[in-house]
Structures are given as structure tokens and as C-alpha cells.
Amino acid sequence: MHGSPHIVSDVMTREVVAVGRDAPFKDIVTLMEQWKVSAVPVLEGEGRVIGVVSEADLLPKEEFRDSDPDRFVQLSRLTDLAKAGGVRAEELMSAPAVTVHSDATLAEASRILARRGLKRLPVVNGEGLLEGIVSRADLLKVFLRSDEDIAEEVRREVVSYLFPVPLEPVRVAVDDGVVTLTGRIRDTSLVPVATRLIRAIEGVVGVECDLVAGSARGEPR
Numbered sequence: 019m020h021g022s023p024h025i026v027s028d029v030m031t032r033e034v035v036a037v038g039r040d041a042p043f044k045d046i047v048t049l050m051e052q053w054k055v056s057a058v059p060v061l062e063g064e065g066r067v068i069g070v071v072s073e074a075d076l077l078p079k080e081e082f083r084d085s086d087p088d089r090f091v092q093l094s095r096l097t098d099l100a101k102a103g104g105v106r107a108e109e110l111m112s113a114p115a116v117t118v119h120s121d122a123t124l125a126e127a128s129r130i131l132a133r134r135g136l137k138r139l140p141v142v143n144g145e146g147l148l149e150g151i152v153s154r155a156d157l158l159k160v161f162l163r164s165d166e167d168i169a170e171e172v173r174r175e176v177v178s179y180l181f182p183v184p185l186e187p188v189r190v191a192v193d194d195g196v197v198t199l200t201g202r203i204r205d206t207s208l209v210p211v212a213t214r215l216i217r218a219i220e221g222v223v224g225v226e227c228d229l230v231a232g233s234a235r236g237e238p239r
Contacts, residue, residue: 069111
């Protein structure tokens with residue numbers, strides 16, 4: 019079987035603004051404003067990702083500008099206090115960087131974002147060199163697939179594979195990403211398998227399998 023799942027390189031943004039570890043605070047803010055991004059990877063050498071500076075890493079400088087944190091705040095937010103005094107990327111960045119490989123599936127990237135509470139991930143190759151960046155919005159692009167495109171993949175990758183000789187043609191309908199299968203088949207034990215395979219197709223929102231058991235015409239029921 020082929021076609022799904024899609025991988026990170028299919029949806030990632032390839033043109034990425036990044037900084038070196040010596041980039042000054044104001045230069046980072048300026049780049050974020052110019053490129054309309056909320057974080058930038060920090061690189062060294064030939065492009066190896068060593069960290070990420072996000073808006074959250076920069077805000078402590080403003081938060082603690084005119085305050086004298088009490089002892090509890092000092093103990094509970096040592097990292098933020100340190101970043102409030104940072105002036106270069108290496109002092110501000112979150113490290114090590116949480117990254118994803120370009121050949122990772124979209125599901126794998128989504129799990130990393132969800133578990134780490136992140137909005138974006140630098141995309142790296144096997145040597146850790148930057149190839150792009152993938153955001154939550156990028157991962158949602160799969161749901162822009164047309165119903166016709168999804169239906170064709172379901173027919174090709176699931177129906178023809180599991181039900182090559184149905185008792186009657188298995189009909190595939192897709193409405194706003196919800197896939198419905200109807201028809202008579204010989205082996206209903208394959209219905210859960212079909213449901214699982216269809217859910218794995220990128221862009222599918224839901225699955226309804228109205229497949230029933232039957233017998234060929236002339237056969238005893």
C-alpha cells in the first residue's frame with residue numbers, strides 16, 4: 019500500500035529565518051517582526067540546530083524590567099530570571115532544541131507538539147542540520163484535501179486491497195472528510211481493519227462503515 023501517511027517534508031516551510039548563538043536580543047526581535055514568526059532556531063557550524071528562541075524566551079526581560087522578584091519567585095523561576103538578563107541568543111534560547119526529522123510522519127510530529135506543548139518544530143536531517151520548520155498550521159493542511167481525493171485513496175488503498183471480490187460493489191462516499199462505506203461483503207471481520215486503515219489516511223475526519231454480510235446470489239443464506 020502507498021499514498022499515506024504523508025511525511026513532514028510534504029508540509030513543512032522550507033524558507034526559515036534563523037540566528038547564530040551570538041545574535042543580539044534586539045536583532046532577534048527585529049527578525050521576528052520582519053518575518054512575522056514567533057520563534058527562530060539557533061544554529062551553529064554548517065547549520066546544526068542547537069536551540070530555539072521563542073517569544074516566551076524573550077518576554078521575561080520585559081516582565082522583570084521594573085520589578086524586584088521576591089524569594090519565592092526567584093526560586094520557582096530561575097530560568098526566566100536568567101533569561102531576563104540575557105542579551106544574546108545562546109543566553110536566551112531553550113536548549114537542547116526539540117526537533118523532528120523530515121521523514122517523520124505527520125502523526126509523529128503532532129504527538130511531539132502536543133506532548134511538549136509547542137507550536138512549531140525545527141525540521142532536521144540525519145546530521146541535525148536545519149531543513150525547514152513545521153507548525154501546527156502546517157500539520158492541519160492535510161484536512162484541506164478534497165473529498166474526491168480522499169475517496170480515490172480509500173478505493174485504491176483500502177477497498178481494492180481488502181475487498182477485491184465483494185458480493186456487490188463497495189460504495190465510497192466522502193462528505194467534509196467523513197468517509198462512509200456501504201455494500202455487502204463476504205467477511206465482516208475485515209470491517210474493523212478497514213476502519214483503522216481509513217482513519218490512517220491523511221485528511222480523514224471520521225469513518226462510518228455500513229458494510230453487511232451476505233451471500234452470493236443463488237447461495238444458501
